[in-house]
Amino acid sequence: MxxxxxxxxxxxxxxxxxxxxxxAELARRIGVSRQTFIAIEQGRYSPSLETAFQIAQVFxxxxxxxxxxxxxxxxxxxxxxxxxxxxxxxxxx
Numbered sequence: 001m002x003x004x005x006x007x008x009x010x011x012x013x014x015x016x017x018x019x020x021x022x023x024a025e026l027a028r029r030i031g032v033s034r035q036t037f038i039a040i041e042q043g044r045y046s047p048s049l050e051t052a053f054q055i056a057q058v059f060x061x062x063x064x065x066x067x068x069x070x071x072x073x074x075x076x077x078x079x080x081x082x083x084x085x086x087x088x089x090x091x092x093x
Contacts (some may be wrong), residue, residue: 006069006070007068007070008043008068008069008070009040009067009068010065010066011026011041011055011066012041014059014061014065014066018058018059023038029054029058030051030054030055030058031054032051040055047067052067
């Protein structure tokens with residue numbers, strides 16, 4: 001069984017907000033197969049960072065306008081804060 005990804009997306013909603021763009025059209029525009037794109041949209045596959053940026057660029061939105069990451073653990077609410085560290089507080093310089 002394939003472990004589901006913790007990356008969620010709004011691709012389907014974005015496609016419909018952009019003249020009901022088909023999966024095949026978006027796959028063609030970002031240079032992946034339709035099967036790969038379907039797996040990304042269904043959350044069965046996490047795209048590369050480059051592919052994620054390309055998808056966001058097609059829709060004209062920032063990366064976090066399309067993709068969200070749900071971490072297990074981490075901070076109190078499962079998010080990282082800007083400037084936060086995961087180390088023991090030592091200086092890394």
